[in-house]
Amino acid sequence: MKNLINITLVVFTTIILTGCKKTDFSKSRLTGLSFNDPKNGNYIRNSSFDGQKPPLGMVAIEGGSFTMGQVQDDVMFDWNTTPKKIHVRSFFMDETEVTNSEYFLYVQYIKDVFPPSEEQYKHIYNSVLPDTLVWRKSLGNTDILTENYFRHPAYADYPVVGVTWTQANEYCKWRTNAVNLKKLIDKGHIKNIFESDTTRNFFDTERFLSDSDRLFEGDSTIYKRGVKTRNVRKRGAPRPARDAFQGRKITQADGVLQQKFRLPTEAEWEFAAKAIVENREYNNIRGRKKYAWDGKYTREKNKRHKGNQLANFKQGQGDYSGLPGWSSDGSDIPFRIKAYPPNAFGLYDMSGNVAEWVADVYRPIIDNEANDFNYYRGNLFTKKQINKEGKVVIVGSDVAVQYDTLPNGSIIPKQLPGSIKYIPITKSDAAFRTNFSQAENADIGDGDLNSTRFYEDDEDRFATRPSMYNSPKKPRIERDSINGRDKLINDAKKRRTLISNRTRVYKGGSWADREYWLDPAQRRYLPEYMATNYIGFRCVTDQLGPMTYKKRTARNARR
Numbered sequence: 001m002k003n004l005i006n007i008t009l010v011v012f013t014t015i016i017l018t019g020c021k022k023t024d025f026s027k028s029r030l031t032g033l034s035f036n037d038p039k040n041g042n043y044i045r046n047s048s049f050d051g052q053k054p055p056l057g058m059v060a061i062e063g064g065s066f067t068m069g070q071v072q073d074d075v076m077f078d079w080n081t082t083p084k085k086i087h088v089r090s091f092f093m094d095e096t097e098v099t100n101s102e103y104f105l106y107v108q109y110i111k112d113v114f115p116p117s118e119e120q121y122k123h124i125y126n127s128v129l130p131d132t133l134v135w136r137k138s139l140g141n142t143d144i145l146t147e148n149y150f151r152h153p154a155y156a157d158y159p160v161v162g163v164t165w166t167q168a169n170e171y172c173k174w175r176t177n178a179v180n181l182k183k184l185i186d187k188g189h190i191k192n193i194f195e196s197d198t199t200r201n202f203f204d205t206e207r208f209l210s211d212s213d214r215l216f217e218g219d220s221t222i223y224k225r226g227v228k229t230r231n232v233r234k235r236g237a238p239r240p241a242r243d244a245f246q247g248r249k250i251t252q253a254d255g256v257l258q259q260k261f262r263l264p265t266e267a268e269w270e271f272a273a274k275a276i277v278e279n280r281e282y283n284n285i286r287g288r289k290k291y292a293w294d295g296k297y298t299r300e301k302n303k304r305h306k307g308n309q310l311a312n313f314k315q316g317q318g319d320y321s322g323l324p325g326w327s328s329d330g331s332d333i334p335f336r337i338k339a340y341p342p343n344a345f346g347l348y349d350m351s352g353n354v355a356e357w358v359a360d361v362y363r364p365i366i367d368n369e370a371n372d373f374n375y376y377r378g379n380l381f382t383k384k385q386i387n388k389e390g391k392v393v394i395v396g397s398d399v400a401v402q403y404d405t406l407p408n409g410s411i412i413p414k415q416l417p418g419s420i421k422y423i424p425i426t427k428s429d430a431a432f433r434t435n436f437s438q439a440e441n442a443d444i445g446d447g448d449l450n451s452t453r454f455y456e457d458d459e460d461r462f463a464t465r466p467s468m469y470n471s472p473k474k475p476r477i478e479r480d481s482i483n484g485r486d487k488l489i490n491d492a493k494k495r496r497t498l499i500s501n502r503t504r505v506y507k508g509g510s511w512a513d514r515e516y517w518l519d520p521a522q523r524r525y526l527p528e529y530m531a532t533n534y535i536g537f538r539c540v541t542d543q544l545g546p547m548t549y550k551k552r553t554a555r556n557a558r559r
Contacts, residue, residue: 044253051549059346062548063090070521071288084368088271090547094538096337096348097159127412130162134533157336159354159536165504165528168537172261179258180205202418263359264540265376273520278344292343292350311352351518354536355510361442362503362525379441382422393421406529409488442501471500510534
């Protein structure tokens with residue numbers, strides 16, 4: 001009987017295996033040409049992609065549709081949080097804000113890579129330092145925070161503040177390069193350049209993919225191995241040295257490198273903060289959320305922690321933490337990360353602690369009729385600058401490092417040395433396209449020529465008319481004829497608004513805000529070059545492939 005069962009199982013398995021056609025990823029199913037074969041052109045196909053794991057410190061946010069906008073009374077009567085239906089793609093998001101210790105790592109790295117003692121780098125280090133003077137108050141004893149909040153170990157796990165939108169955006173770019181560099185070292189593709197005193201500087205992900213021969217100051221010995229391919233060695237040819245580079249160079253098609261880190265869009269941030277998955281019952285949403293957690297109140301309902309505040313925010317006039325000995329929220333300034341319960345996505349402090357920069361340029365309305373799919377305002381479409389030899393232009397090598405003077409007097413590099421030079425696309429690049437028509441899209445449909453009553457003007461005439469969003473313009477630097485020093489000349493013209501194409505949205509309440517601002521739908525704005533002691537940030541990165549790799553199950557939030 002046992003033998004009969006075994007024979008039956010063997011026959012049944014054979015039938016199944018015979019009936020199923022296994023996909024052969026080594027050949028093109030339409031042409032028969034081989035992939036990754038030096039004898040057949042070495043055309044690339046990587047079939048090993050089976051989903052993305054969340055990057056370090058991040059959680060997966062499954063995308064979908066949600067109602068973006070207010071859920072309570074519009075007490076400000078500004079009508080800029082009108083509800084609208086938006087779809088958001090899946091992405092990964094930092095479970096906490098970027099902390100002082102993590103940002104301090106970035107500051108140290110930049111100082112090491114671009115020493116301020118060298119003339120060509122003298123402005124780079126200062127451009128990434130957070131503004132610690134945001135803690136000063138004319139009528140307050142807060143200098144202890146000015147001197148200690150960023151660097152002292154007591155605040156290492158507190159969210160970094162005093163960071164402008166521009167600085168937060170640059171941190172995201174650096175993090176992309178740092179993560180990819182560490183990944184390539186760990187996988188054995190390149191040597192550990194941190195052990196070298198001369199070449200630990202030059203790593204840029206885009207340059208590694210586009211122009212790796214000139215990376216690391218042209219030192220090709222740093223590359224240990226590429227992607228493994230079939231070895232084809234001609235008869236009589238010498239064997240390659242043990243330390244010689246083997247395989248082929250890594251490309252984007254190999255899926256080895258981490259996708260870019262960036263600031264979340266406003267729609268992504270609000271979607272992640274609301275975490276409507278816990279309000280979902282099958283294909284319906286039961287109620288709308290006022291906070292990052294489920295419920296109408298800011299205090300804990302469970303018996304063990306009943307009465308404790310669920311976020312760090314200002315309770316009332318002069319009440320930042322509560323009574324001594326019985327603190328309402330545990331902190332009178334930003335508090336350490338993960339001090340309060342996470343929301344349904346596993347994200348901490350999406351309401352309270354510090355507000356957070358998002359990527360969008362601010363406008364009073366969000367036009368979901370123009371685009372209800374992954375909405376974002378602020379696109380600047382660029383392209384790599386190519387020289388006469390057909391190679392990408394490298395900042396600091398092919399062209400000089402260019403600096404920009406901000407309205408507050410800060411000097412920042414437009415692009416870091418060693419990176420690829422990017423320039424805005426031209427009109428010819430966008431010719432005959434139906435999806436976009438220009439490089440700068442910050443004011444598209446809201447302040448540009450076609451959105452005003454002067455739509456019949458030509459571009460030159462329109463440029464002479466008053467701007468719809470006429471915030472202070474870029475300052476200029478003039479040399480003082482008396483002492484020979486440079487002085488900053490700001491725009492002294494009286495203005496009606498601070499909104500411009502350089503005004504960015506920030507979301508979420510903070511330790512210094514009242515409960516009203518804890519609502520994820522609320523939105524405020526500030527020029528991208530300004531910093532405060534209550535705004536921090538966190539990063540996101542895109543998820544590739546399906547919206548989710550999880551098995552679909554029917555979930556009922558009420559059970």
